[in-house]
Amino acid sequence: MSPVDSEPQPLPAVSRTAVWTAQLRADESRLARPCVIDSWAAEFVAAAGPVGPLPGGPEARAFLHDGVAVRSRYFDEYLLDAVRGGCSQVVLLGAGLDARAFRLPWARPVDVFEVDLPDLLDFKNRVVGGRVPATARRVTVAADLRDAWADALTAAGFDPGRRTAWLCEGTLAYLEPDQADMVVRTMAANSPPGSEVGAENATSLDRLGCLSSCRDALSADGAPWQWSLRDPGAWWAERGWHTAAPSMSLPYVAERLTRYLPMLREAGDMGGWLLTGTRRENHPAGETEEPLSGTKRRAGC
Template sequence: MTTVTESLPAVSRTAVGVAALRAYESNRPDRLFEDPYAAAFFEAGRSVLPTPGGDPLQDGLGALMYPQIVVRTRFYDDYLLEAGRAQVVLLAAGLDARAFRLPWPPGTRLFEVDLPEVLAFKDDVLATQDASPSCERVVVRTDLREDWAAALLEAGFDPAVPAAWLIEGLLIYLSHEDAEQLLTTVGELSAPGSRVSFEYRAADAPDGLIARARTTEGGEHVTRLWRGGLRTAVPEWLAAHGWQPSAVTRAEAAAAFGRPADGNATADGFVTAVR
């Protein structure tokens, strides 16, 4: 196999670390989800990580982020399947394998939107696993800071049909202006009945996940890429832009899945909204 991990942009390299955590969770007897491809992504891309060791929890940032990553993965799995929309759009799809590992209903069309380098690496690894999607998978190679909407429409997305949007782990890497623009574009492409979900975090919480990550030894390779995201009251922003939002804290989500909450898990969580 020929993989070009060194060509992965810095932000996208964090997806390799997330894959390592998903692989670790998939091996637990009490796992919240099973991702049979996560280990392959980690093995193929581990050389780009600052600490490419075998145990992702040996890394300080990995140990800190692990509870959040696994809870959000399960939360979003459930959200997408419960949404029951014929169109699903994963913005910054990264190395997630939902198109392959989730039991999609017949007729589901799933769009994976990400940088060409990321999707090339992803497809290269999946080819070695003889992976077959359980839905119609459409790959959209584009930069979300540019006119990604045109690329999505050209790939066959129908703005007249309700969609389920997932924006996983992306907004914190965007400036406030870029985050607003991305969410505004999502709204413009969303027919009535569409849904969207993403994380919210309180950047100023002294013991919240963001603050703890910034002081974790070895975490600067990730935290230096963070640009803040929406930086406003997320439910209120969504309500003002034509959505009906609901939010759940990470502590509440963890409890629903039978996992203990770590640290101040009430300072961040997940928002879901209906158009």
């Protein structure tokens, strides 16, 4: 692919984190043995123009690179499995410069809703131009997750009666705790039994010393991390989702993350940074149930 325009297209400063994430995916795609190949990422980065280097020191950048690589592949596989299992809608909350509607080999036609801020979606659509996914129907929904985003999603054609695969990747940590809570409860309220969720949780960001420079830089840039969880499984269960974390037995997870385990244990990380889960029948959001013990298929067992 080549950019639709020869000159870089301006991107709002508030969305620079999306460009940094795309840069990490572009860097990963160039490795000899990548976790994920995203041929769109470099195109978005080139169109955005200079946004400066990823914040933080070398250790933080290495940790974030490996983390983004693992989460991208994990959520790619989760979404493909969910659609094969019967979910006919995919909703990407805080979609950023995600190109899954285009790049994933969907097993069957699926509606992919990309929810994000208007300026970011305008930029993204200018780069995408007239290109359409081979299998998915891509629908962009301009909305702020701090507001009544479900109304905008429904107005765009989302059907709350159909099984849905939700994804919150690189999103919830930027919301205040009550806002993150409302997003997750809103997903549950708009999901029939059998719907699925994939989510990234901030579990030790405030306790990892190597990320202090990154935290400070993001705060100065107007994008502070505001939300984290000690026990993600219990938190999600209380909001209507039965969840499990990825197993370290997954080869790509072990290869890329094992070296960080001592650092995470020292920070008191209980796990659950990445989760996938299912909306259970007759389980209203807010009612507590026991989280899975790690036997869910998506956990790699």
